[in-house]
Amino acid sequence: GENVEQHPSTLSVQEGDSAVIKCTYSDSASNYFPWYKQELGKGPQLIIDIRSNVGEKKDQRIAVTLNKTAKHFSLHITETQPEDSAVYFCAARALYNQGGKLIFGQGTELSVKP
Amino acid sequence: GAVVSQHPSWVICKSGTSVKIECRSLDFQATTMFWYRQFPKQSLMLMATSNEGSKATYEQGVEKDKFLINHASLTLSTLTVTSAHPEDSSFYICSAQKGQAGANVLTFGAGSRLTVL
Numbered sequence: 001g002e003n004v005e006q007h008p009s010t011l012s013v014q015e016g017d018s019a020v021i022k023c024t025y026s027d028s029a030s031n032y033f034p035w036y037k038q039e040l041g042k043g044p045q046l047i048i049d050i051r052s053n054v055g056e057k058k059d060q061r062i063a064v065t066l067n068k069t070a071k072h073f074s075l076h077i078t079e080t081q082p083e084d085s086a087v088y089f090c091a092a093r094a095l096y097n098q099g100g101k102l103i104f105g106q107g108t109e110l111s112v113k114p
Numbered sequence: 115g116a117v118v119s120q121h122p123s124w125v126i127c128k129s130g131t132s133v134k135i136e137c138r139s140l141d142f143q144a145t146t147m148f149w150y151r152q153f154p155k156q157s158l159m160l161m162a163t164s165n166e167g168s169k170a171t172y173e174q175g176v177e178k179d180k181f182l183i184n185h186a187s188l189t190l191s192t193l194t195v196t197s198a199h200p201e202d203s204s205f206y207i208c209s210a211q212k213g214q215a216g217a218n219v220l221t222f223g224a225g226s227r228l229t230v231l
Contacts, residue, residue: 034219043120043207043222044158089157100211102148102220104158 002027004092006105014113019080021108023090024072030092033066033073034102038087047088048075080112116142118210120223127198128231135193135226137208143188144210148220149181152205164191198230 003026013019025033031052036044050057050064050073057064061080066073077084090105117140127133137147146165150158162172162183170183180202182194191210195202205227209220 036222041225041227043224045222046219049219100146101160101163102209103160106157 002030002092002094002101002103004090004103004105006090006108008108009106010109010111012111012113013080015080015082017080019075019077019084019110019112021075021088021090021110022072023074023092023105024070025092025103026071027092027094028071029094032093032095033064034091034093035062035064035075036089036091036104038089038107044089077110080110082112082114085110085112116210116212116219116221118144118208118221118223120208120226122226123224124227124229126229126231129199130197132194132196133198133228135195135206135208135228137191137193137210137223139189139210139212139221142210142212144191144212145188146211147185147191148209148211149183149191149193150207150209152207152225154205158207161193195228198228200230203228203230 006023034049037047038044048062048064050066061078063076088108091102093102119138121136149161151161152158160173161176162170164170164183164185166185166188172178185191205225207225209222
């Protein structure tokens with residue numbers, strides 16, 4: 001089955017700096033890679049996703065890159081703000097295989113200091 | 115957009131009792147729903163895949179007699195924790211898929227926090 005590794009587990013940055021979170025996956029059949037933001041006591045919220053036919057996707061301050069050959073993908077947040085502080089999860093899914101299960105990484109606790 | 119509602123958002127129960135958690139897709143029909151469990155400071159662990167009109171598929175290590183899943187309609191899946199014990203205390207989160215596996219994203223509910231005394 002799929003295994004997703006996420007690093008770092010914690011990340012502290014100054015407001016305005018960039019933050020990068022990296023994930024690797026094991027199953028070459030995975031073709032959908034979403035990123036979620038989870039605030040304390042709440043469910044995960046999708047912030048950006050990428051499919052395997054695309055190498056990069058950007059949405060304002062957030063971008064995701066995918067390297068299919070190396071099986072890794074990264075989340076980039078620029079101009080960080082205190083409200084970006086949360087736990088971020090990457091995930092991988094084979095949309096057409098294995099019932100389409102979404103497997104999560106271990107999470108990264110991001111702290112943005114004002 | 116797609117909205118998924120979970121109820122209750124939190125529940126406290128005595129050891130040995132059963133607790134039911136509901137997951138509803140409010141504005142779309144969900145052929146498939148997924149149930150996750152999350153312990154404090156940990157990731158979401160997939161428990162089972164719930165398909166409308168058929169038996170749920172459980173992940174390895176998840177007791178199907180302990181965690182009963184019913185997906186009786188295209189908008190409702192329920193998770194019943196039977197004979198709950200303190201070690202079952204956790205955050206339970208569902209997600210719903212609109213359409214077939216090849217389509218679109220999963221929408222997550224806000225989670226249900228279970229505390230077993």
